[in-house]
Amino acid sequence: MKHISKLLLFLSIGGLLTISCDRMLEVDSERFITENNNNLNDASDTLYTMMGALSKLQLLGDRYVILGELRADLMDVTENAEADLRALSNLEADKSNAWLDGGDYYKVINHCNYMINKMDTTLEMSGRKVLLAEFAAAKVIRAWTYMQLALNFGKAIYINKPILSIDDALGTYPVLEKDAILDSLITDLEAIQYVRKPFYGSVGNFNSSDLFLSARFLLADLYLWKNEYAKAAAKYFECARDENLLVTEMFSSSWITDVTPPRVSDNWKMIFSNSYIGNDVSAIIGYYNSTSFGDFKQSSLALMTQTNYILAPSANALDLFENQVYSDGPEDVATVIIPGDLRGESGSYEYRERLADNTFQVSENPRITIYSGEAVYLQRSALLYLRYAEAVNQLQKPSLALAVVNYGLNQANINTYVNSNEIDSGVPWQEFSANIFTTNVGTRSRGQGNKSILTFPANLQTMQDSIDFVEEVLIEECALESAFQGNRFHDLMRMSLHNNKYSLLAEAIAKKHKNNYDAIYAKMIDPANWYLPYPDEE
Numbered sequence: 001m002k003h004i005s006k007l008l009l010f011l012s013i014g015g016l017l018t019i020s021c022d023r024m025l026e027v028d029s030e031r032f033i034t035e036n037n038n039n040l041n042d043a044s045d046t047l048y049t050m051m052g053a054l055s056k057l058q059l060l061g062d063r064y065v066i067l068g069e070l071r072a073d074l075m076d077v078t079e080n081a082e083a084d085l086r087a088l089s090n091l092e093a094d095k096s097n098a099w100l101d102g103g104d105y106y107k108v109i110n111h112c113n114y115m116i117n118k119m120d121t122t123l124e125m126s127g128r129k130v131l132l133a134e135f136a137a138a139k140v141i142r143a144w145t146y147m148q149l150a151l152n153f154g155k156a157i158y159i160n161k162p163i164l165s166i167d168d169a170l171g172t173y174p175v176l177e178k179d180a181i182l183d184s185l186i187t188d189l190e191a192i193q194y195v196r197k198p199f200y201g202s203v204g205n206f207n208s209s210d211l212f213l214s215a216r217f218l219l220a221d222l223y224l225w226k227n228e229y230a231k232a233a234a235k236y237f238e239c240a241r242d243e244n245l246l247v248t249e250m251f252s253s254s255w256i257t258d259v260t261p262p263r264v265s266d267n268w269k270m271i272f273s274n275s276y277i278g279n280d281v282s283a284i285i286g287y288y289n290s291t292s293f294g295d296f297k298q299s300s301l302a303l304m305t306q307t308n309y310i311l312a313p314s315a316n317a318l319d320l321f322e323n324q325v326y327s328d329g330p331e332d333v334a335t336v337i338i339p340g341d342l343r344g345e346s347g348s349y350e351y352r353e354r355l356a357d358n359t360f361q362v363s364e365n366p367r368i369t370i371y372s373g374e375a376v377y378l379q380r381s382a383l384l385y386l387r388y389a390e391a392v393n394q395l396q397k398p399s400l401a402l403a404v405v406n407y408g409l410n411q412a413n414i415n416t417y418v419n420s421n422e423i424d425s426g427v428p429w430q431e432f433s434a435n436i437f438t439t440n441v442g443t444r445s446r447g448q449g450n451k452s453i454l455t456f457p458a459n460l461q462t463m464q465d466s467i468d469f470v471e472e473v474l475i476e477e478c479a480l481e482s483a484f485q486g487n488r489f490h491d492l493m494r495m496s497l498h499n500n501k502y503s504l505l506a507e508a509i510a511k512k513h514k515n516n517y518d519a520i521y522a523k524m525i526d527p528a529n530w531y532l533p534y535p536d537e538e
């Protein structure tokens with residue numbers, strides 16, 4: 001049992017939750033809730049309090065990306081970076097590092113705890129429980145926040161009641177280890193997973209529903225972290241079917257060869273355009289840039305990756321993208337074969353000039369270009385399918401998993417490309433016969449053309465050999481599809497933990513540190529070193 005540190009005490013009590021504000025998303029209101037006036041039984045007050053929760057969530061957006069990417073192999077610091085970022089990149093961060101401040105996590109958690117414990121979910125209008133959507137959304141936001149603490153620090157002070165007084169803050173609370181936290185979150189989300197998201201029309205530049213995470217998507221992720229593969233696959237499938245999450249050709253970049261000189265389309269990068277949020281990207285931390293929604297607020301990622309050039313693609317990331325091969329054509333045989341995965345130069349980082357022979361002109365300062373300052377991307381259709389593939393691969397269905405990358409999951413592709421002995425009769429999460437799945441394409445085709453197909457090597461002897469091969473494919477494909485978006489370190493961690501293959505993470509990260517490979521490998525082969533120093537604990 002632990003007391004909350006003095007820092008968390010001041011952060012939690014000093015920012016007691018606003019019940020309403022003069023302007024939606026205003027975060028500096030002086031109107032605070034008191035202990036004697038702290039119930040939520042009005043739809044308008046609940047709306048403003050939910051907007052307050054979303055504004056608190058903004059505090060975690062940049063940190064989500066930086067802690068998830070900078071410690072891994074795809075993002076690096078430039079000479080403009082300050083010491084704390086450099087320490088994270090070099091895996092040397094200590095408790096004094098500003099990016100490890102735990103207070104902002106508990107601002108979100110305390111706000112959600114208030115909503116969960118004080119909201120009147122029995123309130124009905126026209127036979128509908130009008131506050132249930134906000135109640136469920138608060139549980140999902142809290143679960144996501146605790147998940148970040150668990151994955152980054154390996155443990156967290158666990159509080160499920162709102163801190164509304166000094167006495168509350170001075171109470172003792174359990175410190176739960178990662179697995180215990182994940183178990184608690186699963187139980188919490190299972191009870192509310194089918195409650196619809198709140199919807200308030202447009203908020204800033206976004207549809208308000210995109211500001212809320214899918215409970216089922218998050219629940220599937222939690223099952224995957226717990227190695228409950230069948231549950232994860234079932235929940236990913238159900239989420240894709242019911243929430244219309246697809247990997248479509250719309251976002252496939254291509255070489256345009258009927259112009260001189262030939263050029264690359266930017267279809268893949270459109271995923272991250274505000275006007276397309278809600279398609280492949282289904283949940284974001286949204287920032288606002290209009291004073292009608294309170295003080296100007298934006299993510300710093302655009303400044304850090306572009307204007308001020310503090311964070312950049314690692315040399316390892318550039319090699320990964322440029323060592324792929326784009327292969328495309330209208331018939332059975334590819335008619336365009338050119339080096340490189342177009343998700344790199346057409347979307348993940350600034351275009352790097354091609355020479356006359358279509359090889360790359362090296363850029364001295366390649367910039368990550370997916371951030372505008374208005375959103376951080378939390379849930380995506382492509383991620384859902386790749387994690388589905390990760391789950392079914394562990395269930396000894398490697399050809400089904402590989403079909404996600406090569407072809408896309410629909411019934412025709414499953415019938416054609418998936419080994420019949422991997423399909424179990426009566427298992428619903430393998431049935432992709434619904435019409436919505438017809439347009440699914442392979443994730444790989446989005447950057448490497450429609451003829452870029454991976455096949456099982458002939459020398460594989462056992463089922464485990466095939467599973468290991470597909471696992472390597474998925475590690476690479478997750479990097480190509482979600483580089484710089486906050487997932488990489490945790491993807492490597494999770495896949496390494498499936499079968500205690502710690503070398504997966506150690507090798508990947510050591511490649512970024514070529515001049516210090518052996519020392520980094522030796523450090524990261526030990527799972528104890530995967531977690532950051534736990535902040536704000538007395």
